[in-house]
Amino acid sequence: MYRTAIKQLYRWKEGRNRKPLIIQGARQVGKTWLMKQFGTEAYKDMVYINFDSNSRMAALFESDLNTDRLIMGLELYAGRKIDPDNTLLIFDEVQEVPRALSSLKYFYEDAPQYHIVCAGSLLGIALHEGTSFPVGKVDFLSLYPLSFKEFLTAVVGEQFAGLLDNQDYAMITSFRQTFADALRQYFYVGGMPEAVQNFAQEKDFNEVRKIQKRILAAYEQDFSKHAPIEIVPRIRMIWDSIPSQLARENKKFVYGLVREGARAKDYETAIMWLCDCGLVHRVGRVKGAGIPLKAYEDLKAFKLFVVDVGLLGCMAGLRQGTLLDGNDLFTEFKGALTEQYVCQQLKTIEDLGIYYYTNDRGSCEVDFIIDNGETAVPVEVKAEVNLKAKSLKTFRDRFHPVISVRTSMADYKKEDWLINLPLYAIEEIYKCIRKI
Incomplete structure (x- = not known):
């Protein structure tokens, strides 16, 4: 299926001041499919991380949020090198590990070369409950059912x-x-x-x-x-x-x-x-x-x-x-x-x-x-x-x-x-x- 939101993802990729992107939307509106389709179309490689019931990722982000350390951990998890110019990092169900959301601030400030897209079926609730990341450090995209x-x-x-x-x-x-x-x-x-x-x-x-x-x-x-x-x-x-x-x-x-x-x-x-x-x-x-x-x-x-x-x-x-x-x-x-x-x-x-x-x-x-x-x-x-x-x-x-x-x-x-x-x-x- 074709989703017009993929055009917004391409604009985000080419943006001069690109920030980590958070895709918001109800469960089962196609957020995971959209992220993976974009990764397949627009990048040579993608690393997909699902944070739901993922104890290894929870432990990785539980310690300090130094971006070099996090990238090393993600590379070990994925089993391959992450090329910042050609790899899309996908964080799915990211609200399950609140410190992963918090890390987006540091990726924007200290490692903006990485392309990171995040989503979660109940992400809007997590954000409104005060999960710690500063306003202005991420971009947002809202996804709805097919028009x-x-x-x-x-x-x-x-x-x-x-x-x-x-x-x-x-x-x-x-x-x-x-x-x-x-x-x-x-x-x-x-x-x-x-x-x-x-x-x-x-x-x-x-x-x-x-x-x-x-x-x-x-x-x-x-x-x-x-x-x-x-x-x-x-x-x-x-x-x-x-x-x-x-x-x-x-x-x-x-x-x-x-x-x-x-x-x-x-x-x-x-x-x-x-x-x-x-x-x-x-x-x-x-x-x-x-x-x-x-x-x-x-x-x-x-x-x-x-x-x-x-x-x-x-x-x-x-x-x-x-x-x-x-x-x-x-x-x-x-x-x-x-x-x-x-x-x-x-x-x-x-x-x-x-x-x-x-x-x-x-x-x-x-x-x-x-x-x-x-x-x-x-x-x-x-x-x-x-x-x-x-x-x-x-x-x-x-x-x-x-x-x-x-x-x-x-x-x-x-x-x-x-x-x-x-x-x-x-x-x-x-x-x-x-x-x-």
Whole structure:
């Protein structure tokens, strides 16, 4: 499979001020595969170290963190010389040996010639718990499930993904049915690499669902194994409530749906844990449209989305037969799946702030407001071809954004103040607004 993140890895390799790189992302989104694929493509050699249950590596890093000593130990472990110019060092599950994370500071300061990439399925939690390494000594890359464009490349063909890349909307419209069919498949399969790879080879929805159930079971095992024992029940309740939270017309997270009488202070730590390990995306409400949007955020109101649309469908028990019923996919649980899908695609775009807007009376809600550092762009999500945009017009009349975006199953169209962007092209939103 092709992952667009590999381009970022090549840019990192060629960077003049290269630092050790930490890849963050939820379990099973393809971090290990990406690192090894990059090592195979871009280097003459790679040394892969998995720190999980690795007593030898734990002992190596337990002593002083002198980089010459560490390299010697890694060479002894690998059984060969490490050439700093031609070898990629991969530290996997690095959070299991916190001093290995701490060593990245010394590699950056004392031995920057070495190319080091790190990852770990619960790395975000380790970092937020205060594992010792200074800010500014490492680079970060976030990895998510396959985007729809990556799914297209794997399942339909890279030429169709190329049409989206080139924004050839005349040709895209000619092949709209191909894109629409692939989007329906993506809503069910999602972007978890194992599920996509199996579907690309076998086209077996039953097997995809089995894979998704295994992934969800692994996530729930992580709750018990890695989370503080006192918040495990709350993590489970938050996680289990997300499908019903998103099924509501107003998708703002409501603690009362988790448990009657629940209060924010009882569940904040559980939500933060889910966010830190990459399983949940928290999208905050904004009360205004100035730049930066962060300054207008209402910290008490937010939506929660899961890491992958296919996993959300599995959690909700979405039937595979829905795929065969045409537009039924967009009427059964349609709002939840469509907003989840759009959020998931927006998260893959670098340096994009993602929020949503409601006015104080609740009479106007815009599904997403994005901040590209220059302007705030409202995005209204429609599951079908319904092009009514009352909230978008209300928002425009109040805040006068340069451009607004409505995404639906309708074809691309550019109007004076509005871009109609097909759902299957939502990843191209950054290019669309950059042209304005």
